Every structure is written in C-alpha cells, then in structure tokens.
Amino acid sequence: MEPTIAWYLRMSVIYFVAGAVIGFIMILSPDSAGHYISVHAHFNLLGFMSMMIYGVGYHILPKFSGRQMYSPLIMRIQFWVANAGLLGMALGWPLRSRGDVLNLAGPVLIIASLLSLLAVVLFAFNMLKTIKSV
Numbered sequence: 082m083e084p085t086i087a088w089y090l091r092m093s094v095i096y097f098v099a100g101a102v103i104g105f106i107m108i109l110s111p112d113s114a115g116h117y118i119s120v121h122a123h124f125n126l127l128g129f130m131s132m133m134i135y136g137v138g139y140h141i142l143p144k145f146s147g148r149q150m151y152s153p154l155i156m157r158i159q160f161w162v163a164n165a166g167l168l169g170m171a172l173g174w175p176l177r178s179r180g181d182v183l184n185l186a187g188p189v190l191i192i193a194s195l196l197s198l199l200a201v202v203l204f205a206f207n208m209l210k211t212i213k214s215v
C-alpha cells in the first residue's frame with residue numbers, strides 16, 4: 082500500500098480514538114462539554130470518517146476505474162493540508178469559547194478552516210480526474 086494512504090488510515094483511527102475520548106470526557110464533565118462539542122464532532126466526522134474515506138478512496142477508486150491515480154502529489158499535499166486544517170480548527174474552537182486573551186482564535190479558525198476546505202477540494206479534484214471516463 083502507498084505509504085501516504087496508510088497514513089490517512091492511521092490518522093483516521095487516531096482521530097476516532099481522540100474523538101471518542103473527548104466524547105467520554107464530555108459525559109464526565111458536562112459543565113465544560115460545550116467548549117469541546119465541535120472538536121468532538123469534527124474529530125469524528127472530518128477526522129475519522131473523512132480521513133478514512135480519503136484513504137480508502139485513494140486506494141480503491143483508481144482500481145475500480147482501471148486507472149492510475151491522477152496525482153499522487155496532490156494526494157500527499159492534501160494529507161498535510163487536511164491534518165493541519167483539522168488540528169487548527171480543534172485548537173481554535175476551545176480557544177475562542179474559553180476566552181481568547183490574545184485574539185488568536187479568529188485568525189487560527191479562518192486559516193484552519195480554509196485549509197480543511199482546500200483539502201476537500203483537492204480530494205474532489207483528484208478523484209474526479211482519476212475516475213473521468215475519457
């Protein structure tokens with residue numbers, strides 16, 4: 082298996098464990114749970130689910146369509162962009178809701194969410210180019 086694909090799958094299960102641990106901590110301390118709902122939700126949905134789909138998609142879909150992946154380079158860049166984006170969002174949300182003395186949360190969230198969006202677009206572009214039939 083291509084090493085970057087294995088890393089998508091590894092990071093996916095790491096986010097799943099982290100998301101589940103955060104969910105459990107939210108049960109234990111309901112008073113501060115509100116600060117972490119978005120981190121929990123996105124570790125599970127953008128981390129575990131999306132990262133798993135990126136990895137499995139990159140591994141399986143080129144085989145289904147009997148083609149090479151359009152751009153392994155885009156896949157590698159997307160890996161770093163997606164992880165930086167998600168981790169930045171996970172840092173920015175609690176920072177914003179817990180009181181942000183340095184006013185860093187806003188810029189962190191804008192840059193991180195832009196990176197997450199870019200990762201989605203890179204995946205969509207790479208996949209569409211890979212499966213296109215002509």
Ligand code: HEM
Nearest residue numbers: 100101102103104105106107108114118121122125126130
């Ligand atoms: C060990 C497993 C999990 C635990 C203990 C857990 C716990 C929680 C808790 C305590 C909340 C806050 C509920 C509230 O007060 O409104 C929550 C919200 C949420 N959880 Fe989980 N969760 C788990 C797994 C998952 C998984 C696997 C997913 C998705 C794949 C998920 C997605 C969400 C989402 C999207 C919300 C936000 C819902 C909203 O906006 O009201 N959770 N979870």
Ligand code: HEM
Nearest residue numbers: 118119120122123126127130131174194195197198199201
């Ligand atoms: C480009 C990537 C994404 C960005 C920038 C983003 C951004 C956001 C923002 C700003 C919120 C509101 C959070 C708050 O007010 O505290 C939110 C909520 C939510 N998003 Fe996303 N999101 C992204 C991707 C996704 C994906 C891929 C999923 C599902 C597969 C998802 C599921 C949810 C859910 C369930 C909520 C409500 C729970 C919560 O409050 O966190 N998001 N998202």
